[in-house]
Amino acid sequence: MKKTIAVVLGTRPEAIKLAPVARRLQSSESLQPYVICTSQHGEMAASTLRRFDLQPDLDLQVMQPRQSLHGLTAVLASRLGEALQEREIDAVLVQGDTTTAMVGGLCAFYHRIPVGHVEAGLRSHDRYSPFPEEMNRSLLGRMATWHFAPTDFSATQLLRENIDRESIHVAGNTVVDALEWMIQRSSSRPLPAGVEDGRSRMILVTCHRRENHGQPLRSVALAVRHLADGHSDLRIVLPLHPNPAVREAVLPVLEGSPRITVCEPLDHEDFLALLQRAYFVLSDSGGVQEEATALGKPVLVLREETERPEGVEAGTLRLVGTDTPRILREAEILLNDADAYRAMSRGSGVFGDGHAADRIAGVLERHLGGGAGDPVLSKGWL
Ligand code: UD1
Numbered sequence: 271m272k273k274t275i276a277v278v279l280g281t282r283p284e285a286i287k288l289a290p291v292a293r294r295l296q297s298s299e300s301l302q303p304y305v306i307c308t309s310q311h312g313e314m315a316a317s318t319l320r321r322f323d324l325q326p327d328l329d330l331q332v333m334q335p336r337q338s339l340h341g342l343t344a345v346l347a348s349r350l351g352e353a354l355q356e357r358e359i360d361a362v363l364v365q366g367d368t369t370t371a372m373v374g375g376l377c378a379f380y381h382r383i384p385v386g387h388v389e390a391g392l393r394s395h396d397r398y399s400p401f402p403e404e405m406n407r408s409l410l411g412r413m414a415t416w417h418f419a420p421t422d423f424s425a426t427q428l429l430r431e432n433i434d435r436e437s438i439h440v441a442g443n444t445v446v447d448a449l450e451w452m453i454q455r456s457s458s459r460p461l462p463a464g465v466e467d468g469r470s471r472m473i474l475v476t477c478h479r480r481e482n483h484g485q486p487l488r489s490v491a492l493a494v495r496h497l498a499d500g501h502s503d504l505r506i507v508l509p510l511h512p513n514p515a516v517r518e519a520v521l522p523v524l525e526g527s528p529r530i531t532v533c534e535p536l537d538h539e540d541f542l543a544l545l546q547r548a549y550f551v552l553s554d555s556g557g558v559q560e561e562a563t564a565l566g567k568p569v570l571v572l573r574e575e576t577e578r579p580e581g582v583e584a585g586t587l588r589l590v591g592t593d594t595p596r597i598l599r600e601a602e603i604l605l606n607d608a609d610a611y612r613a614m615s616r617g618s619g620v621f622g623d624g625h626a627a628d629r630i631a632g633v634l635e636r637h638l639g640g641g642a643g644d645p646v647l648s649k650g651w652l
């Protein structure tokens with residue numbers, strides 16, 4: 271009988287980064303996935319999964335409008351606790367640093383089910399930024415049995431916290447697996463209507479981080495507005511995160527500009543088509559920093575720190591914070607200095623090689639399924 275791995279996810283980035291693992295587990299001889307979607311992000315998580323030809327086996331539908339962190343945590347604890355009790359589960363996989371991931375890990379621990387943490391070891395070392403994600407992933411560092419670190423650097427962070435070396439597996443980031451899969455499928459996909467005129471340079475913007483809500487996001491929006499007003503050859507596209515706090519901060523500043531397209535969240539395929547076409551990116555998103563690094567698209571990161579220093583070292587990411595004049599200064603450099611632009615436009619494999627899901631499933635097969643497993647691990651890694 272195959273062992274069951276509960277793959278727990280609830281937000282858009284978790285769906286994207288766990289989809290390759292769930293798909294790989296579907297073809298395992300010894301393991302099978304059981305996908306639990308909390309729908310922390312409502313319909314957005316399940317619809318993202320569908321783009322990878324996956325369906326949740328169980329959908330907990332927890333999202334509430336303007337959910338608080340404590341309210342969401344309470345509902346998730348109750349619903350996920352029950353879900354993990356309802357059937358035989360041999361291991362739980364969670365990803366990253368969301369409330370779904372943290373509570374998924376905690377509930378698994380309460381049921382004495384081993385936890386695999388995908389994208390382990392990212393740290394900013396500031397417990398309030400990103401908030402509450404830095405705390406969530408640190409807690410998962412204590413709860414997990416298997417730590418799937420995306421890079422050698424993230425593995426080192428775990429070692430510094432005295433996490434057992436044997437439990438750390440450097441796998442690469444599954445975001446690259448997802449990116450490759452999606453791009454292969456969408457080679458001839460046209461861009462979403464209304465975002466390209468064939469002549470302009472396009473800047474792609476995303477923002478949503480909780481610590482940027484309010485004034486920092488208004489300050490970002492002001493920079494975007496100045497850029498659009500000052501450059502007739504620019505087109506700026508901003509797929510809006512559905513969080514109402516984000517919309518309230520940016521929409522009043524951006525409305526009415528003919529060179530700014532504000533749209534609803536795009537499905538992953540469309541978003542990647544835009545990213546490939548973008549001249550550069552302004553973003554506070556973790557996943558977008560990784561994808562842009564893989565594709566060689568410069569990102570001005572709208573944060574003061576990043577837990578992804580590999581991308582800064584690779585040259586594609588530059589930390590610019592949320593201050594309007596600073597963003598404008600850095601954007602002007604990319605727009606006007608061809609050498610500076612080229613230096614930030616080299617694609618890099620620092621975040622992964624597209625085989626992370628294989629490595630993760632291999633470790634689980636070796637530990638749970640009695641299989642050979644772990645075929646490509648430890649080659650040149652930690
Ligand atoms: C969450 C994650 C964050 C991740 C982000 C990805 C936590 C603590 N944070 O942040 O790490 O980077 O997702 O996007 O888990 N909402 C809608 N419709 C939706 C989605 C959200 O209305 O489709 C609303 C929710 O009701 C809520 C707000 O947006 O009021 C925030 O959602 P929530 O999941 O709590 O946190 P995010 O800021 O999205």
Ligand code: UDP
Binds near residue numbers: 283286509539554556
């Ligand atoms: N993304 C998407 N549609 C959008 C915006 C982003 O599919 O309109 C994808 C993007 O390609 C990346 C992920 O969402 O893989 C990032 O999610 P988000 O920024 O919400 O969260 P974070 O990565 O910061 O946790």
